[in-house]
Amino acid sequence: MARKTERRNQQTEESRRKILEAAAEIAAERGYEGTSIALITKRSGFPASSLYWHFGSKDELVAEVIEHSYREWLPRVPRWQPPEGGAVDRQERQEQLRSILRRAGQGIVERPEFMRLGLMLMLERRAVEPAARARFLAIRREMLEVMSDWWVAVLPPEVRSARPGLAVQLARLNMAAADGLYAAAGTEVHPADIDGIQELLVLALDGAVAAVAEAERGE
Amino acid sequence: MARKTERRNQQTEESRRKILEAAAEIAAERGYEGTSIALITKRSGFPASSLYWHFGSKDELVAEVIEHSYREWLPRVPRWQPPEGGAVDRQERQEQLRSILRRAGQGIVERPEFMRLGLMLMLERRAVEPAARARFLAIRREMLEVMSDWWVAVLPPEVRSARPGLAVQLARLNMAAADGLYAAAGTEVHPADIDGIQELLVLALDGAVAAVAEAERGE
DNA sequence: ATTATCTATAGATCTATAGATAATGC
């Protein structure tokens, strides 16, 4: 019957998951090279041979850590749902952005592993790139696209047509500021200060749109 | 005579420097744990015992790498020299910021090691922190202070007195955006696109100031 | 018979040091 198969599959899945959770914790603390098999066996309780049975190699295991921690993070990520019916006024744009950024911040606090490991991998410049790094970059490309689409939808129509590349630039700047803020959070930036800086980021991005709009009107 | 002493000191300094340069390259490519003694001996030409004679331990060596690469980077860092005679008008503020950020970007491109290794260390969360990490954070605190002072000097007086914490927040946001942009540069962001995003950052920060000023006037 | 885990270990690489040797300074 399917029940026993399911139970076995469930146990297998559970072992995999435990190994990945332990590895994700360690990788977010110590980076790719610092994530040793010995540390994972200690924290997960499984012997090295089980890790190799499930994942084949350390490189593949860390790539799966990225994939797994991304899936854990995903439900906490804001949707970047463009507003119904296209363009919106300035205040509405600000409020949408504010609520999206707040949610993004919460998500990263609740599941920090994906971004922490991912940013460390992104900064690396090894001759042979870990599989996890390529995977992270691919996911980030998708994220940027979603953010760009939101900015396209929310930009005043005349600005959007006058400056076709602006939405991507805004998305990039938005992402860069969020990354940098996250990297500094918990060490350089006290958690209580995050909100104020995030609010300033909303005003800043909106102010940039206003400045570009004004410049276009002035030409 | 002092000449021979000098020559010896010079050779010693030269060995130290060669070791630090090799180590800085590797550390910026692979992070703290990836910077193995064996790799440094290969790239520098000196045996492991020479590294230990000069630096005592790997932890101390990497801390000196941070210190050394910072000193190499320092002359390329913009001064954040506040304008003579205090406050300036909006256009002048924008132009100063633009020129400072451009210079900061160039400096990071010419000597990327300090920021690359530093950000990787900053993201780590080891139980026992490497000495290099503490050193990087101390340097960054100084940098933030310098940036804050600039923002204090450049803010409209009525905004500065109405919102005493604003300058630090602007400095933090400025730093976060620069960090994030740097982390993405070369992989996610094409070098040719940096300028446009940086220009947008200038408009954004200035726009945030304008928005706060307007809000204060409106109260 | 297949799947998953265990113990045990191979062989490479890691940090660090001992002790010999060479170069410099007094």
Next chain:
DNA sequence: ATTATCTATAGATCTATAGATAATGC
């Protein structure tokens, strides 16, 4: 005598695998 470098190696830790054992499914 002091300073700096060399060769050689100790002992810990690294990734990975062989082969035995246990659990599950047919």
